[in-house]
Amino acid sequence: MKKYIIPLALCSCALLAGEHVLAQKQEQKPPSVGASFLQINPDARTSGMGDAPTGVEPDANALFHNAAKIVFAGDWGVSASYAPRMWELNNNGSGNTALFYVAGFKNFDDKEGIGLSMKYFHHGDVTFRDDNGAVLQQYKPKEFAVDASYARKLGNRLALAISLRYIRSDLGNGTFNGLQQKPAQAGAGDIGLYYQNNVDHIDFGNRYSWGVSFTNIGNKLKYTDDANRKTFLPMNLRIGGGYSFVHTTEHTFTLAAEVNKLLVPTPPIYVEDNNGVPTSEIAKGKDPNRGVAAALFSSLWDAPDGFREEIREFTAAGGIEYAYQHQFFVRAGYFREHPNKGFRQHFAAGIGARVKMFQFDMAYVMPTDNSQFRRKSLKFSLLYTLSPEK
Numbered sequence: 001m002k003k004y005i006i007p008l009a010l011c012s013c014a015l016l017a018g019e020h021v022l023a024q025k026q027e028q029k030p031p032s033v034g035a036s037f038l039q040i041n042p043d044a045r046t047s048g049m050g051d052a053p054t055g056v057e058p059d060a061n062a063l064f065h066n067a068a069k070i071v072f073a074g075d076w077g078v079s080a081s082y083a084p085r086m087w088e089l090n091n092n093g094s095g096n097t098a099l100f101y102v103a104g105f106k107n108f109d110d111k112e113g114i115g116l117s118m119k120y121f122h123h124g125d126v127t128f129r130d131d132n133g134a135v136l137q138q139y140k141p142k143e144f145a146v147d148a149s150y151a152r153k154l155g156n157r158l159a160l161a162i163s164l165r166y167i168r169s170d171l172g173n174g175t176f177n178g179l180q181q182k183p184a185q186a187g188a189g190d191i192g193l194y195y196q197n198n199v200d201h202i203d204f205g206n207r208y209s210w211g212v213s214f215t216n217i218g219n220k221l222k223y224t225d226d227a228n229r230k231t232f233l234p235m236n237l238r239i240g241g242g243y244s245f246v247h248t249t250e251h252t253f254t255l256a257a258e259v260n261k262l263l264v265p266t267p268p269i270y271v272e273d274n275n276g277v278p279t280s281e282i283a284k285g286k287d288p289n290r291g292v293a294a295a296l297f298s299s300l301w302d303a304p305d306g307f308r309e310e311i312r313e314f315t316a317a318g319g320i321e322y323a324y325q326h327q328f329f330v331r332a333g334y335f336r337e338h339p340n341k342g343f344r345q346h347f348a349a350g351i352g353a354r355v356k357m358f359q360f361d362m363a364y365v366m367p368t369d370n371s372q373f374r375r376k377s378l379k380f381s382l383l384y385t386l387s388p389e390k
Contacts, residue, residue: 030307050333051317055242188218
């Protein structure tokens with residue numbers, strides 16, 4: 001049992017985010033983070049646009065990526081999202097691997113608002129076995145995060161928000177190499193800036209927007225009783241924007257695009273001994289054992305291969321949404337991550353329907369053949385918004 005606790009837990013964590021990497025030797029490696037479920041976009045609407053949420057019309061799901069948007073979203077609103085993952089594995093008895101997300105906001109005096117949200121990820125059933133393959137125990141890894149946000153307008157078109165987050169990541173128990181495994185806990189915060197305006201270039205009511213957010217900025221996770229073994233949260237920089245055009249009473253097209261960059265240390269290249277085994281001496285790059293504040297700034301220029309490798313750590317996403325009478329929606333998008341930096345690449349498609357204040361959305365994510373994220377996935381969201389602002 002001691003031999004399998006951590007490997008199985010880490011494997012489960014990788015399946016969660018769809019970021020597991022094939023066992024191949026390469027000098028450029030992706031940054032390592034814990035609680036990677038925090039990176040998963042729960043919203044079916046923007047998942048159908050390739051995971052480019054910043055530039056789309058604000059709603060309750062903005063609490064995930066940029067809470068500053070909620071002050072433009074109406075009086076109040078709530079949302080619920082569900083994403084069954086790895087259903088091919090689930091059908092083979094691994095349990096219900098799924099992501100759940102609920103969010104809600106309330107605005108006051110058209111100037112400020114508050115929001116609450118919770119994300120929960122269940123990894124399914126993990127079986128621990130001994131060296132002979134005998135079952136030792138069944139374990140159910142799970143993770144969740146609870147958020148509280150405050151947003152305020154800075155004028156009529158610009159808004160700023162801060163969020164506080166509690167995170168608990170429970171991936172395994174038992175011992176490994178004499179270390180006691182335990183659930184990891186952390187506190188984190190987000191800062192978001194968002195701008196939107198209207199312009200009449202093509203027709204009327206055309207909308208454009210942009211936003212910048214820093215998310216999951218917090219202390220490291222500790223999965224064992226060893227104080228020196230800690231893992232960074234997926235601290236992230238998100239920059240995105242969108243444009244809605246041909247905004248008539250019948251037809252609206254929205255284009256959205258954004259980039260993301262993990263603000264955590266890039267793994268260095270270590271000197272190898274005569275047997276090809278890496279030593280503790282760093283050949284290229286910087287020591288990854290640094291504090292949170294140092295990592296936030298140095299992560300922009302610490303890649304062993306310099307600027308070229310640093311650029312490869314940015315992910316790119318883009319998508320389009322067509323709306324008919326603002327009631328029926330069709331969406332498509334694409335997400336790309338460099339092969340050496342996680343290799344998540346997928347097309348996405350989605351549909352949606354709105355009846356009065358209710359909106360239902362569904363997204364289908366289709367990984368490319370060579371991507372490390374090989375499993376297709378579905379996402380569903382139900383949204384209610386009172387008096388949405390147009």
